[in-house]
Amino acid sequence: MSIALFTLGGTIGMAGKHRLTGEDLAAAVPGLSELGRPVEIQDIEAVPSANLTAAKMLEVVDAASKAVSAGAGGVVVTQGTDTLEETAFLVDQVWPHPQPFVLTGAMRNPTLAGPDGPANLLAALRVACSPAARDLGALVVFKEEIHAARWVRKTHSTSTATFVSPNTGPIGHVVEDRVRVLTRPMRLDGVQGSAEPAELDATRVALYTVTMDDDGLLLQGLADTHQGLVVAGFGVGHAPAALAPVLGELAARIPVVLTSRTGAGSIVRNTYRSVGSEWDLLQRGLIDGGFLDPYKARVLLRLLLATDDDIAAAFGQYV
Incomplete structure (x- = not known):
C-alpha cells in the first residue's frame, strides 16, 4: 500500500x-x-x-x-x-x-x-x-x-x-x-455540504481585530461587500462599548462570529455584563466562536456560507 x-x-x-x-x-x-x-x-x-x-x-x-x-x-x-x-x-x-x-x-x-x-x-x-x-x-x-x-x-x-x-x-x-x-481527540462533524471551488471563491468573509480605542470605521459598508465577519475580540470576547452597536447592526444582516485575539482559550458567555462584553455581544446576535482562533473561524464560516450548512450547529462543536 x-x-x-x-x-x-x-x-x-x-x-x-x-x-x-x-x-x-x-x-x-x-x-x-x-x-x-x-x-x-x-x-x-x-x-x-x-x-x-x-x-x-x-x-x-x-x-x-x-x-x-x-x-x-x-x-x-x-x-x-x-x-x-x-x-x-x-x-x-x-x-x-x-x-x-x-x-x-x-x-x-x-x-x-x-x-x-x-x-x-x-x-x-x-x-x-x-x-x-x-x-x-x-x-x-x-x-x-x-x-x-x-x-x-x-x-x-x-x-x-x-x-x-x-x-x-x-x-x-x-x-x-x-x-x-498519546491522545485521540474526538473527530468532529465537518462541513456536510459539498464545497465547490467556484462557490468558495465567491464567498467573502472578513476578519476584524478589535484594538484599543477602536472607532469601527473600517466596518462601515462591510455587509454590502461580504457575506460574513469574524471578530477577534479582546480577552474572553470583548469590544469597546462604542463598537457594540456597530457589531450588533452587522449581525442583523450577516453572520458575525466572536472569537478571542489572544491565541489560546475560549470566549466566555456570562462572566461580564457591561456594554461590549461577551454577554452583550452575544445578546446582539454574534455567534459564539468558542475555542476556535480567528483564523480557523474564518475558514469555517466561509465553508459554511459556501455550502449553506447550519452555522450555529457547526460552531457549537467548539464552544
Missing part, C-alpha cells in the same frame, strides 16, 4: 532560485527506503503559501481523495508554513476518509545549515503510514510532533518549533521510527 505525496512549494522546496521537485525532496530524506511503503509523488503548482487559495486546497483534497480510492494508505502534503494552520483546518473540515491526511513543511530551506525539511517529511510519511493515525482527520507534523489540525498554530516567525497547539499540546510524537499517538 502506497503513500501519496503532494508538493505545493514553500520553504521546504526552495534551493535558491531552483525549486525542488517531490523527487528531489524524497531523495534528500535519509532512511526513506526503510519506510516499507512506496511513495507516489505528484507535484502541484509550486507557490508561496501566501498565494494558496481555499479553491486550490479543495483541488488538492480531491486529488488526494482519488489517490486514496486508488489504494493509497495515507496522504502527505508539503507546503509553505505561512498559511499551513489554515489549510490544515480547511482540509480537516472536508476530508471524508479514515486514512491520515498529513501536512508538513520547513522553516529552514535546503541551502541553510540544519534544514528541517527532510526530518519533517520523514516524520510526516511515517505518520501517514501508521494505523494509529487513522480516523484523526487532518494532522500537522513538525519536529516529530503530531498536532490536530483544529488546534495547531504557527507561533514564531523563524523558529523551527513554530507549530504548537496552545490549548491542548501535541496529540502524539514520532519517536525513532515509531508513531505514538
Whole structure:
C-alpha cells in the first residue's frame, strides 16, 4: 500500500532560485527506503503559501481523495508554513476518509545549515503510514510532533518549533521510527455540504481585530461587500462599548462570529455584563466562536456560507 505525496512549494522546496521537485525532496530524506511503503509523488503548482487559495486546497483534497480510492494508505502534503494552520483546518473540515491526511513543511530551506525539511517529511510519511493515525482527520507534523489540525498554530516567525497547539499540546510524537499517538481527540462533524471551488471563491468573509480605542470605521459598508465577519475580540470576547452597536447592526444582516485575539482559550458567555462584553455581544446576535482562533473561524464560516450548512450547529462543536 502506497503513500501519496503532494508538493505545493514553500520553504521546504526552495534551493535558491531552483525549486525542488517531490523527487528531489524524497531523495534528500535519509532512511526513506526503510519506510516499507512506496511513495507516489505528484507535484502541484509550486507557490508561496501566501498565494494558496481555499479553491486550490479543495483541488488538492480531491486529488488526494482519488489517490486514496486508488489504494493509497495515507496522504502527505508539503507546503509553505505561512498559511499551513489554515489549510490544515480547511482540509480537516472536508476530508471524508479514515486514512491520515498529513501536512508538513520547513522553516529552514535546503541551502541553510540544519534544514528541517527532510526530518519533517520523514516524520510526516511515517505518520501517514501508521494505523494509529487513522480516523484523526487532518494532522500537522513538525519536529516529530503530531498536532490536530483544529488546534495547531504557527507561533514564531523563524523558529523551527513554530507549530504548537496552545490549548491542548501535541496529540502524539514520532519517536525513532515509531508513531505514538498519546491522545485521540474526538473527530468532529465537518462541513456536510459539498464545497465547490467556484462557490468558495465567491464567498467573502472578513476578519476584524478589535484594538484599543477602536472607532469601527473600517466596518462601515462591510455587509454590502461580504457575506460574513469574524471578530477577534479582546480577552474572553470583548469590544469597546462604542463598537457594540456597530457589531450588533452587522449581525442583523450577516453572520458575525466572536472569537478571542489572544491565541489560546475560549470566549466566555456570562462572566461580564457591561456594554461590549461577551454577554452583550452575544445578546446582539454574534455567534459564539468558542475555542476556535480567528483564523480557523474564518475558514469555517466561509465553508459554511459556501455550502449553506447550519452555522450555529457547526460552531457549537467548539464552544
